[in-house]
Amino acid sequence: xxxxxxxxxxxxxxxxxxxxxxICNEAICDTDRHLCPKCWSELLTCAAGDYCPRCGRDAxxxxxxxxxxxxxxxxxxxxxxxxxxxVYADALQRMILAFKHDHSELAAAxxxxxxxxxxxxxxxxxxxxxxxxxxHWTRRLRRGYNQSxxxxxxxxxSRARISTDLVRARRTHAQPQMAxxxxxxxxxxxxxxxxxxxxxxGKAVCLVDDxxxxxxxxNECAKTLKEAGAVKVYALVLAVAGQxxx
Ligand SMILES: [Zn+2]
Ligand SMILES: [Zn+2]
Numbered sequence: 001x002x003x004x005x006x007x008x009x010x011x012x013x014x015x016x017x018x019x020x021x022x023i024c025n026e027a028i029c030d031t032d033r034h035l036c037p038k039c040w041s042e043l044l045t046c047a048a049g050d051y052c053p054r055c056g057r058d059a060x061x062x063x064x065x066x067x068x069x070x071x072x073x074x075x076x077x078x079x080x081x082x083x084x085x086x087v088y089a090d091a092l093q094r095m096i097l098a099f100k101h102d103h104s105e106l107a108a109a110x111x112x113x114x115x116x117x118x119x120x121x122x123x124x125x126x127x128x129x130x131x132x133x134x135x136h137w138t139r140r141l142r143r144g145y146n147q148s149x150x151x152x153x154x155x156x157x158s159r160a161r162i163s164t165d166l167v168r169a170r171r172t173h174a175q176p177q178m179a180x181x182x183x184x185x186x187x188x189x190x191x192x193x194x195x196x197x198x199x200x201x202g203k204a205v206c207l208v209d210d211x212x213x214x215x216x217x218x219n220e221c222a223k224t225l226k227e228a229g230a231v232k233v234y235a236l237v238l239a240v241a242g243q244x245x246x
Pocket of ligand 2: 052053054055056057059068070073
């Protein structure tokens, strides 16, 4: 019976400030779940499906040659593997956009999906350090938080700890949609540095980010971490953009 006052208080709160789905604004009764049942099921659909363990694009595991899909066969990739929650579309896209813009509490709903993706990958157990892809400090100041860092903090890894010793030393332009891969790579070239007292030497590192678009940012981060001595660099992202199979 001792839970009754708490429940009554929750019910009272609900009357005054009914909880709504973070994606579609439908009223929901459980404030911890963030989404209505329809959006949860749409989200889980986005998170289903096989993908290439090298680049994260949709790919059947039977279509891989030497661990790479047709789309990334000739791509230069500096990270050693990627785990993703899903494709950047539909409910997952709306949720990530909300997460990036004011709904930092969505980290609690997104982290279990990211945890599952990491555990399902071949490198999940091999990670020593989780490294959120850094924002330039001016952008973090404007937004109030780094969404990748919030996500990393919510992950339940048995032994990896978070390192923030990778920093963005200069501002980069938003990666233009139509730019060539070379232009995107130029945009982020030399943008990241490691702090003096970092301990990346000999470590297996997993970058954490919300979206992989062209992969130029993850590539540049991986290159920087390997120059600093990391032996392996993996990536964990919520979504891979623009790769939906037609
Ligand atoms: Zn909804
Ligand atoms: Zn691939």
